[in-house]
Amino acid sequence: MKETFEIIYTVLTGSASAEEKERFEGLMEEEENRQLFNQIQKIWEESKAVRSYKKYDARRSFQELTRKIQEKKRRRKQQLWIGFSGVAAGLALMLGISNFLGISEGNQNPGNVIFATQLGNRSVIYLPDSSRVWLNSSSSLQYSGDFNKKNRTVRLKGEGYFEVAHSKKPFVVNVGPFNIKVYGTHFNVSAYQNDLFIKTCLAKGKISIQRTGYDEYMVKPGELITYDKADASFSKKNVDPDEYSGWRKNLMYMHNESLENLSRKLERRYNVKISFEPEKLGEEVHYTGTFSNENIEEVLDAISIASGLQFSKKDNLYTITRNNQKQHKSFND
Amino acid sequence: MHFDLTDVQLMNKIRVGDFDAFRLLFERYYSPLCNFANSRLQDDFIAEDVVQELFTKVWEERTRIKFTGSIKSYLYTAVKNRSLNRLNAEMLRRKHTGAFRSNQNELISDIDLELEEFRNYLFECIEKLPPRCKIVFEKSRFEDLKQQEIASVMEISVKTVKAQIGKALKLIKTCVELVYPEFSQKN
Incomplete structure (x- = not known):
């Protein structure tokens, strides 16, 4: 054989x-x-x-390829940042690293620029048209590579405060169910996915709410427009706009805010978890007031003292309960 | 951990930005595709460049990329077209008219794809031969040396040359059988 x-x-x-x-x-x-x-x-x-066949070094080549992709991406971003101040470029670069190779971008097109903040972090973004956006904790702002060419459209998830530079090109904030069209102004949008409401508050200038199939609504300064996700309806009321943009300066304003809502905000700001016992406590107790630079336990202390509650901590979880030694009372409600 | 995933599963991960899955797809096809490109380009440097370029495109367009056939045939087709484009560009540079024509939209035929895969696997089988056996086989097959020539170059007997090549063919056949069962079927 x-x-x-x-x-x-x-x-x-x-x-x-x-x-x-x-x-x-x-x-x-x-x-x-x-x-x-x-x-x-x-x-x-x-x-x-197969005379000419050989084993090509895939590992070495992949490293080379990675460098090329990185380089390409970096150049593309640099082009977008022309005209930025040094500070802005430094900030963008930092974020660029965290967005390394677009791995965290998920399903987005490569031409898009995404800025995202983690839980407990905030940042300022300078857009190519020199508008500024303060991005609150666990939020993201996305715009396409041709931002400021024909129009200025950004997509917001979470909460942002916008100072929009004057320009003939319309500035549009897309928050999912509707668009906010901006005519040069300062305003705050809170559009967290977990929240039941999307809140838009105009500080100064002129913005409008645009929703497909509806008339454009012009928002007046000091107006808070609340969109209810449950029934897709809008409502408006007059407020102090500072209360809705205070987070920028580390200030937290509360105006007859439920413990439930307040806790959501605290969770985002301090990257903690807060629960209540009994659960209905979250809706029972309401607050009005301001916090600035206190740490989470100081804030919880203040809340507890004001309304006869107490809190306990286990790992990252705070549990708020009724203080049995004191009488039940809710602050300002 | 992605090792056992099919091309389709890898591509699904790549689409949502999984760079590790991208690396695995790359490592799976890089060398075979380079060999395929080089068999057309006769230049291994350009061949590597063509394949790298293709994979850069795959990553950059991962969310939009569409496959009419299998991912494998997409890759081979793309390498074929890109290689032809390079050759045509080179011809143009040398002021020849385009000698190579290809229908860029046409997928590589199953027969060509199968043959290319067979060659790649055959190459791997040859690579696995014991060193001495491999040298004798290559001298015969790649350098077209006759039995006597190999014997004198390697300072061995003609009998040993025959024995080594016989052994090489037997080993290669056994190796090919592992992936191509028809090589062991008895009709």
Whole structure:
């Protein structure tokens, strides 16, 4: 059997001796050997084609490719940032690293720029048109590579305070169910996915709410427009706009705010979890007031003292309960 | 951990930005595609460049990329077209008219794809041969040396040359059988 391969070799190279040829003919009388010959012949012929084949170093090449992709991305971002101040560029670069290679971008197109803040962090974004956006904790702002070419559209998830630079090109904030069209102004939008409401508050200037199929609504300064996700309805009331943008300066304003809502805000600001026992406590108790730079326990202390509650801590979770030694009372409600 | 994933599963991960999945797809196809490109370009440097370029595009357009056939045939087709484009550009540079024509939208045929895969696997089988066996086989097959020539270059007997090549063919056949069962079927 071992010799069969040798004989086939001599036949394939045309170097078989008379004796080898004779033995080959003998072998070919059997179907099994004919089949073997066909297989070896195929291997023999095709192995000629792999003469130039070699093992290419995929690992080295992949590192090279990674560098190229990175470089491309960096250049693209640089182009977007032309005209930025040094500070803004530094900030953008920092965020760029966290967005390394777009891995965190998920399903987005490569031309898009995304800024995102983590839980407990905030940042200021300078847009290519020199507008500024303060991005609150666990929020993201996204705009396409051609921002400021024809129009200025950004997509907001979470909460942002906008100082929009004057321009003939409309500035539009997309918050999902509707758009906010801006005419040069300062305003705050809170559009967290977990919240039941999207709140838009105009500090100064002119903005409008645009929703497909509805008339454009012009918002007046000091107006708070609340969109209820449950029934897709809008409502408005007059407020102090500072209360809705205080987070920018680390101030937290509360105006008859439920403990439930307040806790959501605290969770985002301090990156903690807060729960109540009993659960209805969250809706029962309401607050009005201001916090600035206190740490989470100071804030919870203040809340507890004001309304006869107490809190306990386990890991990252704070649990607020009724203080049994004191009478139940709610502050300002 | 992504190792056992199919191309489609890897691509689904790549679409949502999984760079690790991208690396695995790259490592799976890089060398075979380079060999495929080089068999057309006769330049391994340009071949690597063509394949790298293709994968850069795959990553950058991962969310939009569409496959009419399998991912494998997409990659081979793209390498074929890109190689032809390079050759045409080179011809143009040398003031020849485009000698190569290809229908860019046409997927590589299954027969061509199968043959290319077979060659790649065959190459791997040859790579796995014991060193001495491999050298004798390559001298015969790649350098077209006759039995006597190999014998004198390597200072071995003709009998040993035959024995080594016979052994090489047997080992290669056994190796090919692992992936191509028809090589062991008895009709």
